[in-house]
Amino acid sequence: MINVIGIGQNINTMTLEAYEAIKNSDIIIGYNKYTNEISKLIEGKEIIQKGMGDEISRVEMAISKSIEGNKVALISSGDPGVFGMSNVLFQILDKYNEEIEIKVYPGVSAVNYASSLLGAPLNDFAVISLSNVLTPLSEIEKKIEYSLKANLVLAIYNPISKTRKKPFRQFKKLVLDIKGEDTLVGIVNSEEYPSKVSIVRIKDLLEDEINMSTTLIVGNDLTYEIDGHLITPRGYVIRSPQHPLSIDFYEKFLEGKSPCGPDRECEFYPCHYDGQCCDFCYCPFYPCGDSSTGGRWIKGKNVWNCKDCLWIHDEDTIKCVKEPLEEIIESPEDLEKKKKTLLKLRRACLLNNDPNNL
Amino acid sequence: MINVIGIGQNINTMTLEAYEAIKNSDIIIGYNKYTNEISKLIEGKEIIQKGMGDEISRVEMAISKSIEGNKVALISSGDPGVFGMSNVLFQILDKYNEEIEIKVYPGVSAVNYASSLLGAPLNDFAVISLSNVLTPLSEIEKKIEYSLKANLVLAIYNPISKTRKKPFRQFKKLVLDIKGEDTLVGIVNSEEYPSKVSIVRIKDLLEDEINMSTTLIVGNDLTYEIDGHLITPRGYVIRSPQHPLSIDFYEKFLEGKSPCGPDRECEFYPCHYDGQCCDFCYCPFYPCGDSSTGGRWIKGKNVWNCKDCLWIHDEDTIKCVKEPLEEIIESPEDLEKKKKTLLKLRRACLLNNDPNNL
Numbered sequence: 002m003i004n005v006i007g008i009g010q011n012i013n014t015m016t017l018e019a020y021e022a023i024k025n026s027d028i029i030i031g032y033n034k035y036t037n038e039i040s041k042l043i044e045g046k047e048i049i050q051k052g053m054g055d056e057i058s059r060v061e062m063a064i065s066k067s068i069e070g071n072k073v074a075l076i077s078s079g080d081p082g083v084f085g086m087s088n089v090l091f092q093i094l095d096k097y098n099e100e101i102e103i104k105v106y107p108g109v110s111a112v113n114y115a116s117s118l119l120g121a122p123l124n125d126f127a128v129i130s131l132s133n134v135l136t137p138l139s140e141i142e143k144k145i146e147y148s149l150k151a152n153l154v155l156a157i158y159n160p161i162s163k164t165r166k167k168p169f170r171q172f173k174k175l176v177l178d179i180k181g182e183d184t185l186v187g188i189v190n191s192e193e194y195p196s197k198v199s200i201v202r203i204k205d206l207l208e209d210e211i212n213m214s215t216t217l218i219v220g221n222d223l224t225y226e227i228d229g230h231l232i233t234p235r236g237y238v239i240r241s242p243q244h245p246l247s248i249d250f251y252e253k254f255l256e257g258k259s260p261c262g263p264d265r266e267c268e269f270y271p272c273h274y275d276g277q278c279c280d281f282c283y284c285p286f287y288p289c290g291d292s293s294t295g296g297r298w299i300k301g302k303n304v305w306n307c308k309d310c311l312w313i314h315d316e317d318t319i320k321c322v323k324e325p326l327e328e329i330i331e332s333p334e335d336l337e338k339k340k341k342t343l344l345k346l347r348r349a350c351l352l353n354n355d356p357n358n359l
Numbered sequence: 360m361i362n363v364i365g366i367g368q369n370i371n372t373m374t375l376e377a378y379e380a381i382k383n384s385d386i387i388i389g390y391n392k393y394t395n396e397i398s399k400l401i402e403g404k405e406i407i408q409k410g411m412g413d414e415i416s417r418v419e420m421a422i423s424k425s426i427e428g429n430k431v432a433l434i435s436s437g438d439p440g441v442f443g444m445s446n447v448l449f450q451i452l453d454k455y456n457e458e459i460e461i462k463v464y465p466g467v468s469a470v471n472y473a474s475s476l477l478g479a480p481l482n483d484f485a486v487i488s489l490s491n492v493l494t495p496l497s498e499i500e501k502k503i504e505y506s507l508k509a510n511l512v513l514a515i516y517n518p519i520s521k522t523r524k525k526p527f528r529q530f531k532k533l534v535l536d537i538k539g540e541d542t543l544v545g546i547v548n549s550e551e552y553p554s555k556v557s558i559v560r561i562k563d564l565l566e567d568e569i570n571m572s573t574t575l576i577v578g579n580d581l582t583y584e585i586d587g588h589l590i591t592p593r594g595y596v597i598r599s600p601q602h603p604l605s606i607d608f609y610e611k612f613l614e615g616k617s618p619c620g621p622d623r624e625c626e627f628y629p630c631h632y633d634g635q636c637c638d639f640c641y642c643p644f645y646p647c648g649d650s651s652t653g654g655r656w657i658k659g660k661n662v663w664n665c666k667d668c669l670w671i672h673d674e675d676t677i678k679c680v681k682e683p684l685e686e687i688i689e690s691p692e693d694l695e696k697k698k699k700t701l702l703k704l705r706r707a708c709l710l711n712n713d714p715n716n717l
Contacts, residue, residue, distance in 0.1 A: 013375055016371065017378060018372060057596070091585075091590045095585055095586075096659075105474075109465045125487045136706065138717055234450050235446040235447065356495075358495065358496050
């Protein structure tokens, strides 16, 4: 029997069943770095350590020891299904006549660990390895390009090695070209314990700061940073009473009597910036609770403050929001009742997706 | 202090540190289904259970209990960073004046668990939720489309609910249109323990078979099925002595004396199919060990059998492989010495990526 065991990122993140399975194994097979991590747990057992790159011989060894009747633990760091031992084992398994019982123990993968240290950077995401030892660079580049264009958060494994720098440079170039120089990148370096965590802009991401023990998480178009945390908003509904002036405004809006473009007659114009459009004097999405456009909570007051969010006064925004909004709301109360649909409309316009397909 | 704890997919896949943190907490806050999963562990503690959808109130409760001085465990299934409690918590946190200590405990996410039960379906992959409660359908569709076009393995969370069928139908349509009706899909349904596991073609994926407790894994262009396992080859080098006739062939190839197109003069023509091209009478990638093109191991013999792989005799394949191969090998021995580069060339041509950018 072969137990393919993911030991997570360190012994604390190992699962209960992985711990038990290792304790109950006769033979432990793994790369030195990973067996050292669990050295106390495997004291007194037969330990076969192989260097990195010897994946095939580790798998062949596990199979032959299993055929001899041993309970074998084949160790992977992280999750064995994510660039770990599972794929090699299952690819080779078919070679053997013998029935070999296999159980895979999933583990905490680097993307999950890095995310836990950075705050909450994930939403829909892609995991891509930059190792081009057996994968063509053209394939890796295509995957990165499409993930960025789809606005997926992007987790990068194996970003660089001493002899392999080109994929990293191409990755950086693609992020700069497609997302822009201010794209946020979380860096988690687990060479030593505890891991080193930092957040930079892609333009400031340096080769010297990363190595094979680093995981990178590239934020999407909504990701922002607050107090050293990387946060990608998933969206949620804040229940909040409507301001009477907003109710008045949307009554006029629904009658087609609200302003179009800059309202220079208004005594408060320009409340944000000269040239601003006043079609939505009151934001139909207030309070969105999403800091990615510049809004913030007033600390301790439970009040959402849009002072630094100019998005709703932008001409393109208004072009995108106006017609669908007229379809969605029939009265000012719908701004509360249909909040979920409205937040989707906001998100569609923010990310240049179709506002009529929510 | 708030511990945001991912409990994995069931108590066996909980991490050691999550287990300890729950034991050491004063107050447990979580959705009923998840707190039931760990009921023995939390006996005697204050337990605050909230129904699904009450994420905000769970987070607000955790914050206020923490401010009162309690050690609070805020429970997520799987990993709290993947469509879990982390994002809501960090989004709201900024509202409070008080300094609140937070630690996130990563967990085994559904994609890792599903992969462990299916075999080894992952390589580079994307994780996408089909829930369009707060995310526009147009955004979800775009992410799916780009992931499929980039040949990422695709893990689908929250595929369907009783009232939300449209995103699933759109997802299925996109896979059919972009990848074709025979695309392999792994289904892991964890409504009950143990989970139900099956593998189907996308054309046979039925709505009735899936629910909110299901994770789907859509294979990429290389994914294949053997003995009930879903396997995506990651590539590995098999060391194998070269056949003398292959050495002869590649000596002629390098002198420009090998056949072009169908070699009807050959006494064995057609060894595979009428019309086959004989430019590579011997496959330059033999043995590739990759069943995705039809090759298989002869069980118990350690011999790779290409009988059912016709790919190298295809005109398009030859057009892609020939020139780069002439650049890579200078002598027949290079077929062994430069095996890694050759496997990348094979993969580039197989997936229609640039064979000159490896």
